[in-house]
Amino acid sequence: MEHASAAEFGNESAMTLNQVGVGRDVRIRVLQGPGCDRLRDLGFCEQVQVRKLAGGRNPICSVCGTRLAISRELAEQVLVAPVL
Amino acid sequence: MHAASESPSTIALIGNPNTGKTTLFNALTGANAKIGNYSGVTVDIKSGETYTPHGKKLRVLDLPGCYSLRAPSPDEQVAVDALTGDLPGYAKPDLVVCVLDASNLERHLQLALQVIALQIPTILALNMVDMAEKSGLRLDPAKLAAELGVPVVPMQASAGKGIIELKQALRFPFPSAAHAMWVPGTDDAEDTRRTFIRNLCELAARRPDAHQLTFADQLDDWLLHPVWGWVAFFAIMFAVFWGIFSFARIPMGWIESAQGVVAGGVESLMPAGDLRSLLVDGVLGGVGGVVVFLPQIVLLFFFIGLLESSGYMARAAYLMDGVMSRAGLSGKAFLPLFSSYACAIPGVMASRTIGSAKERLATIFIAPWMSCSARLPVYFLIVPLLLHENEGSWKQALVLFAIYTLGTLSAFVVARVLRRKLGPDHTAHHFMLELPPYRWPQWRYIFRHVLERGGSFVAKAGTIILGISILLWALSTYPKADGDGADALAASAMGRIGAVIEPVVRPLGFDGRVGTAILTSFAAREVFNSSLAVLFRVDEAAGEEATRNSLRDRLALAKWPDGTPLFTPLSIISLLVFYIYALQCLPTSVVVAKEAGSWKWALGQLAFMSGFAYAASLGVFQIGKLLGF
Amino acid sequence: MDWQTLIAAGIVIVTLTIFLVRLVRPQQRGGCGHDCGCGKK
Numbered sequence: 128m129e130h131a132s133a134a135e136f137g138n139e140s141a142m143t144l145n146q147v148g149v150g151r152d153v154r155i156r157v158l159q160g161p162g163c164d165r166l167r168d169l170g171f172c173e174q175v176q177v178r179k180l181a182g183g184r185n186p187i188c189s190v191c192g193t194r195l196a197i198s199r200e201l202a203e204q205v206l207v208a209p210v211l
Numbered sequence: 212m213h214a215a216s217e218s219p220s221t222i223a224l225i226g227n228p229n230t231g232k233t234t235l236f237n238a239l240t241g242a243n244a245k246i247g248n249y250s251g252v253t254v255d256i257k258s259g260e261t262y263t264p265h266g267k268k269l270r271v272l273d274l275p276g277c278y279s280l281r282a283p284s285p286d287e288q289v290a291v292d293a294l295t296g297d298l299p300g301y302a303k304p305d306l307v308v309c310v311l312d313a314s315n316l317e318r319h320l321q322l323a324l325q326v327i328a329l330q331i332p333t334i335l336a337l338n339m340v341d342m343a344e345k346s347g348l349r350l351d352p353a354k355l356a357a358e359l360g361v362p363v364v365p366m367q368a369s370a371g372k373g374i375i376e377l378k379q380a381l382r383f384p385f386p387s388a389a390h391a392m393w394v395p396g397t398d399d400a401e402d403t404r405r406t407f408i409r410n411l412c413e414l415a416a417r418r419p420d421a422h423q424l425t426f427a428d429q430l431d432d433w434l435l436h437p438v439w440g441w442v443a444f445f446a447i448m449f450a451v452f453w454g455i456f457s458f459a460r461i462p463m464g465w466i467e468s469a470q471g472v473v474a475g476g477v478e479s480l481m482p483a484g485d486l487r488s489l490l491v492d493g494v495l496g497g498v499g500g501v502v503v504f505l506p507q508i509v510l511l512f513f514f515i516g517l518l519e520s521s522g523y524m525a526r527a528a529y530l531m532d533g534v535m536s537r538a539g540l541s542g543k544a545f546l547p548l549f550s551s552y553a554c555a556i557p558g559v560m561a562s563r564t565i566g567s568a569k570e571r572l573a574t575i576f577i578a579p580w581m582s583c584s585a586r587l588p589v590y591f592l593i594v595p596l597l598l599h600e601n602e603g604s605w606k607q608a609l610v611l612f613a614i615y616t617l618g619t620l621s622a623f624v625v626a627r628v629l630r631r632k633l634g635p636d637h638t639a640h641h642f643m644l645e646l647p648p649y650r651w652p653q654w655r656y657i658f659r660h661v662l663e664r665g666g667s668f669v670a671k672a673g674t675i676i677l678g679i680s681i682l683l684w685a686l687s688t689y690p691k692a693d694g695d696g697a698d699a700l701a702a703s704a705m706g707r708i709g710a711v712i713e714p715v716v717r718p719l720g721f722d723g724r725v726g727t728a729i730l731t732s733f734a735a736r737e738v739f740n741s742s743l744a745v746l747f748r749v750d751e752a753a754g755e756e757a758t759r760n761s762l763r764d765r766l767a768l769a770k771w772p773d774g775t776p777l778f779t780p781l782s783i784i785s786l787l788v789f790y791i792y793a794l795q796c797l798p799t800s801v802v803v804a805k806e807a808g809s810w811k812w813a814l815g816q817l818a819f820m821s822g823f824a825y826a827a828s829l830g831v832f833q834i835g836k837l838l839g840f
Numbered sequence: 841m842d843w844q845t846l847i848a849a850g851i852v853i854v855t856l857t858i859f860l861v862r863l864v865r866p867q868q869r870g871g872c873g874h875d876c877g878c879g880k881k
Contacts, residue, residue, distance in 0.1 A: 162641055168279035169643060170318035172405055180428065181435060184533055185542075185642050191317040192346065192418060194431070194646035196529050201641045484844030489851060678855050685852040 144186060144202040147179045153207035160204030169195055171205055219260070219268040221302050222381065223293060225326060226310035227319050228276030229647050231338045233257075234656075235310060235368040236273035239378075243659050245557075247519035248647050249528070250276055251546050251564035254286040256293060256301065263382050272301065275563070280325045285571070286563035294329060306332045306385045308377070313343035313350055313365065316416045320408045327361060330388045334380050336373070337365040342648065346425075347418065354415040362386055369653060427522075427649050434526045444530055447523070451514045452615075453608040459506035466506070467761060470499045489684055492748040497680025497741035500762055501672045504588040504740075505665060511584055512664045515553055516657040522649040524549065532642055538623035539630025541565070541642050544574045548622075551581035552615075553664075555799045559806050567640040569633040575807050576629055576816055577622035579794045582615055585736040589790050590614060592740050596767055597783045618791045671735070679734055680741045687745055700724075705746065719789065719825070720782030720832040722771060733795045781840045785832040793824035 154176045170190045181187040187196045224232045228250030240259030257273040277287035296303025309326050311319040327333050356363040362380045366373020433439050474491050481487040532542030543565050551558030555578045565571040692702030700706045709723025716726035728742035747765045769777040804813035
C-alpha cells in the first residue's frame with residue numbers, strides 16, 4: 128500500500144512511536160511494515176493524533192479516546208511527528 | 212400477527228470487540244449469554260429469537276467481535292463467514308445490526324463501512340451513548356444516518372435504552388441495502404473510507420481534542436506498573452481465594468447441619484437395612500459430599516464475574532504478556548487460560564482469539580492444568596486434612612493458592628517445551644490489546660450468571676453424581692458377607708476392585724479405597740468425594756453410639772490394616788498433586804479434539820496428563836518417604 | 841430378602857438402566873451433550 132514515504136519528511140520528524148516520551152501527543156505520519164494493515168484496523172491511521180501513555184515492552188497509546196496496547200515491534204512501524 | 216409460514220428472517224449482530232453486542236443480544240432474546248469487559252468474550256455464534264413490533268419472528272445471531280473483515284484470528288473468521296453465509300448451519304443474514312461504541316466512531320466506522328459495502332441491509336446501533344456523552348462527545352445520529360444512508364439508532368443496551376427504537380427499525384420490510392459509495396477491495400477504497408470517516412466524525416461526533424485524563428488512567432498507573440501491578444495482581448488473586456474460604460464457612464455449616472438432620476431423621480424413621488443404608492450412606496453421603504461445597508462454587512463464579520466485568524482482566528493480560536512470552540505464549544492467552552479456572556471447555560474455545568495457530572494449540576494443550584471448578588470439592592475436602600485447623604484460616608487459602616500456582620507454572624513449562632517443538636510461526640503475530648474503560652459490575656447479569664452456574668452444579672449433583680453414588684453404594688454393599696466393617700467392604704464388588712487397584716496406587720501413598728475413588732472420579736472429578744463418602748461410611752456394626760462424624764473426620768481417622776494413619780501429610784500432598792495434573796473430563800477431550808482439529812491432540816493430551824499425574828504423585832510420595840516425611 | 845433390600849435393589853437397577861440408556865444414546869440433546877456446568881450445553 129503506497130503512502131508518502133518517510134524519506135519525504137526528513138530525519139527530524141521521522142521518529143517511531145517507541146521513541147516518543149510518555150505523556151506526549153503526536154500525530155501519525157506514516158505506517159510502514161508488515162503490520163500496518165492490522166494497525167489501521169485497530170485505529171492507528173495516518174493523520175490520527177495519539178497520546179503515548181506508557182512505554183516498555185508493549186507501549187500503550189490513547190487513540191481517539193481508547194487505550195490500546197501494542198507490541199514494540201508494531202510500534203516501531205508507526206512513524207510520528209510531534210504535535211506542537 | 213403475520214403468519215410465520217416461511218422460515219424466520221435472520222439478523223446478525225456484528226461489531227468491534229467489547230461494544231456490547233452480547234448485552235444487546237441478551238436484551239433482545241432474553242438469553243443470558245456470557246458477557247465481560249474485555250475483548251474475546253464471545254468466540255462462538257449464539258443464536259436466539261426475538262419478535263418485531265408486529266409479531267414477526269426473527270432469528271438473532273450474536274457474532275464474535277472483529278476489528279475488520281480482514282479477520283486474522285479464528286474467532287473473527289467465524290464472524291466473517293457468518294456474514295457471507297459460508298458458515299454451515301447458519302443462513303446468510305437478511306439484515307445486519309452493526310453495533311458501534313459511540314465513544315469510538317473514528318475506529319468503529321471502519322467495520323461499519325466494510326459491512327455496508329457487502330450490500331446487506333444494515334442498521335447501525337450506536338451503543339454506550341451514556342459514556343460518550345459523559346466524556347464530552349457531541350453526537351449527531353441524524354447526520355450520520357444521512358451521510359451513510361442507513362438507519363442509526365442510539366442506545367445504551369446495558370440499561371435497556373434504545374431497544375424499542377431498534378426493534379422499530381427492524382420492522383418489515385427491512386431497509387434496503389445502502390448504495391455502495393465505492394468499489395470494495397481496491398486499495399484506494401481504504402484511503403477514501405478513512406478520509407470520509409474523519410470528515411464525518413468532525414461533523415457528527417465531535418470530541419474534545421486532547422486525551423482527557425480520567426480516573427482509569429490514574430488507576431492504570433498503578434495496576435500496569437511493572438512492580439506495583441504485580442503486587443496488585445497477587446493481592447487480588449489471594450484475596451479471592453481467601454474470600455472463597457472465609458465467606459463459605461457459614462453457609463457450609465448450614466448445609467452440613469441440614470444433612471445431619473435429614474440423615475438423623477431417616478435413621479430414626481427406618482429400621483436398619485439396605486434401603487436405609489442406600490438413602491443415608493449412598494444418596495445423602497454421596498451427593499452431600501459434593502453439594503456441601505456449593506457455597507465455594509457460588510463464590511468462585513461471583514468473584515470471576517466481578518473481575519471480568521470490571522475491566523481488570525485486560526490489565527492482567529497486559530501484565531502477564533512478559534511472563535507468558537517466556538512460555539512461548541502471549542498475553543492474549545491469559546484470558547482463555549483464566550476462563551479455564553472455571554471450566555476448561557469455554558477456556559479452550561476462547562483460544563480462538565489467538566491469532567497464531569501454534570500458540571493456540573499450546574494454550575489448548577495446557578488449559579486443563581488451570582485447576583477447574585470441578586476440582587474444588589476435592590481440594591476443599593482434602594486440604595483441611597492437611598492442616599488440622601479450623602476452616603477459613605489464611606493458611607488454607609495459602610495452600611489453595613499454592614496448588615493453583617503449581618498447576619499454572621507447570622503448565623507454562625510444558626507450553627514452552629511444546630512451543631519449541633512446534634517451531635516458530637510462519638507469519639509474525641504481534642501483541643495488541645484494547646484496555647477497556649473500568650466499569651461498575653453489572654450486578655443483575657452477575658447475579659443471573661452465578662445462579663445459572665450454581666444451578667448447573669446442583670443439577671449435576673442431583674443427576675450424574677446421584678446416579679454414580681447409588682451405583683457405588685451397590686458395588687460396595689453387594690455381594691454381602693458375614694463380618695462387619697472392613698471385612699464386609701472387602702467382600703463386596705468394590706472391595707475386590709480395590710484389592711486389584713491397590714498394588715497400582717500403593718506406591719503413590721493410597722490404599723485400595725482411595726484408588727477406587729480416584730478411578731470413579733474419571734467420570735466426574737467431584738465423584739471422588741462421593742466415593743470416599745460411600746467407601747468410608749460409618750460402620751453400622753459399631754453400634755448406636757457411633758457418632759455421625761463428618762466425612763472429613765472419618766478420613767482423618769482412617770487407617771491402614773497395620774494401624775498407621777491413611778491420610779498423612781505426605782499422602783495428602785501426593786493426592787493433591789495427582790488431582791492437579793490428572794485430566795479427568797471426557798467432555799474437555801471432546802472439545803479439545805474439535806478445536807485442535809484432530810483426535811490425536813486430545814488423546815495425546817490425555818495420555819500425557821494421566822501419565823504425568825501418576826509420575827508426579829509417585830515422585831512426591833517416594834521422594835518424601837526417602838526424606839523421612 | 842426383606843423389603844428394604846428389595847426396594848434398594850430396585851433403585852439400583854433403575855439407575856443402572858438409566859446410565860446404560862444414556863451411554864447408548866448420548867447425543868439426544870444438542871451441544872456437547874454433557875452438563876459440565878459451563879453453560880454450553
